[in-house]
Amino acid sequence: MDHKKNFDIYTDILKEELILALGCTEPIAIALASARCVEVLGQNPDEILVNVSGNIIKNVQGIIIPGTKNLMGVEFSALLGMIIGKSTKQLEILQGLTDDIIQKSIELHDKKICTVYHVKEKPKLYIEIIMKKDGQWAEVEVIHQHTNVTSLKKNGKNLIYNPCKEEEFNSSLTDRTTLTIKSIVDYISNVDLKIIRPIFKNELDYNIAIAKNGLNNDYGLNVGKTLLHNAKDSIKEKMKAFAAGGSDARMSGCDLPVVINSGSGNQGLTITSPIFIYAKENSIDNEKLYRALAIGNLIPIHIKTRIGRLSAFCGAITAGIGVGCAVTYLNGGTLKNIEDTIKNSIANLTGVICDGAKPSCAIKIASSIDAALMASELAMEGKVVQSGTGIIYDSVEKTIENMSRIACDAMLETDDMILKIMTKI
Template identity: 50%
Template sequence: VNTVDVDDVRDVLAKQVAYNTAISDEGLHRIYGANIGITLLSVYGDDVKTRAKAAAAAGSDARMSGCEMPVVINSGSGNQGMTVSLPVIEYAKELCVTTDRLYRALCVSNLVAIHQKAKIGRLSAYCGAVSAAAGAGAGVTYLYGGGVEEISETITSTLANVSGIVCDGAKPSCAAKIASSVDAALLACYMTMQKRRFRPGEGIVKAGVEDTIDSVSRLAKDGMQVTDEEILKIMIDR
């Protein structure tokens, strides 16, 4: 991320910023689904932490309820594409960073999400918003000046918190799951900046971030096979 030639990624990241921001704005100004984004801003206020959650949720509000505006995806998913990008974009605005710095932070968030998803596989009962939000948290940590160690702690603390969220299809409640996942990622970011962390051996947390990611991937890919079957039965049981 620190050495990439930004011109090599500028086109795709510029589209991610433009397209995903546009559908988020649409979700914040019109009625879609349960309007999680609008609800967050109306209830919790207008600070950057709330805006980061609301922006990602609002994009999902619109997309899950029929809005045909384009989205730049991550790991095959529009919801994940919005989750990895919109919180980072909001923090970049708040911190008044350069476009170059924003694009590098988006490299962090996108690649962290892809790295996790590659180990989980294409389909799982594990909610992809969690891995995407962990990426977003890593991107925000980068914007605050965090390096590999701080980014690793942010990922670990996010996964230790919300890895139990299940996927039950694409529908309006995805926006709420995104908001919850981003909230966990921001908590992890602020924990890291205050030198607070979850310790190895506490639940699924391992000594290194890669081992923790492997633990979560095992949970998502193998442990949730039966969960996936039960969710499908529940969904078709009228």
């Protein structure tokens, strides 16, 4: 494949992944699917059936739906999406919620028109919504990606039939086979700045705004505010504070949108704010900042392409790896230094669990930044975890694959146990 075509693919991947979402993406995906379903039905249903995978339940259970102050759960996500019914808004569907809409969702919830089922033997990201009214019915199915509608039916007639392989969670995405750490470093070092500037200016505008909101208001555990209060002149603590502050706000119902990474707002926030703070505090120019954001986003995308959108493995850890690599790049690190940063990170925090989206995610985000900076510092001193020890191999790609195997295969039972604990099964 020629060099320019490769670069075009990487730019397309960034545009595909770095999109806006209002609120945690799993509740929003349910709301969006529900809106699509009611549009097809053409009337408000008497009955709603929601079939979802365990990982969807896990990431919806502990999250406040944005703009509602305190509403949570699969039922409210589906009901709000049905009431709004504007699927063209995509992952910003819950923008502009009114008191009347919220009250109506509460009334419908009390009438118990919505029933939720945990479906097993399905992909980790799976949503099926069925709505019924006066003998009419509509059905929508979403698989692998939050907006990937694979089936849309009315009264059994296919309106959309776009099946994907359930075992291949990247089947609906832009081809990722050319992604490697080496090619990513080549891309971010040489891509025309005017191509990536709009992408990352947008990311900065939105993600720094919600970070500041989280630091200036009381949300969740106030992880960001607490870290910033004690930061004094520490750049590291400010980086952690801004990333955590954005998550504090987002996980607690803030109605500001976020530019996501790999389907996750928390991952987008983990990447953006620390890189911005590091560049600002070190008087680094915008060109290098944008290139650092490119590597900070693409490396987690590369890793998550192997792991998938949802798993038992905490996504903040992969996002933190991107931050560590960006800092290494900003400090003049070579490809070898960047690869060593990844190896040091993987040796440290592989296996950190995801026990659902919730306000305390901000703690893990702060920890991931701390670990990423240590990994970068070691790499820039020429220190790297010895190959052949633990899961670290000579090849950085093989090392990433080892971590991915743990996240995808070895942690399947962990995922089941987490869900059992969370749902008190």
